[in-house]
Amino acid sequence: xxxxxxxxxxxxxxxxxxxxxxxxxxxxxxxxxxxxxxxxxxxxxxxxxxxxxxxxxxxxxxxxxxxxxxxxxx
Numbered sequence: 921x922x923x924x925x926x927x928x929x930x931x932x933x934x935x936x937x938x939x940x941x942x943x944x945x946x947x948x949x950x951x952x953x954x955x956x957x958x959x960x961x962x963x964x965x966x967x968x969x970x971x972x973x974x975x976x977x978x979x980x981x982x983x984x985x986x987x988x989x990x991x992x993x994x
Contacts, residue, residue, distance in 0.1 A: 933980060940972055944973050
């Protein structure tokens with residue numbers, strides 16, 4: 921039960937991200953697509969996908985950290 925609550929909490933924060941970051945995280949984590957598959961699907965360069973994934977993970981980490989410190993309310 922706690923694992924589901926934590927997973928739900930993370931996905932709530934994923935949905936707060938801008939679309940370009942949200943979509944690459946969803947494609948990677950939920951659909952388990954490779955960088956090459958995402959690049960082809962979104963019609964962007966592989967380097968763009970790598971950058972978006974890096975930035976998305978960083979923003980998500982910041983959101984979760986701020987929330988755990990009590991800096992953001994849901």
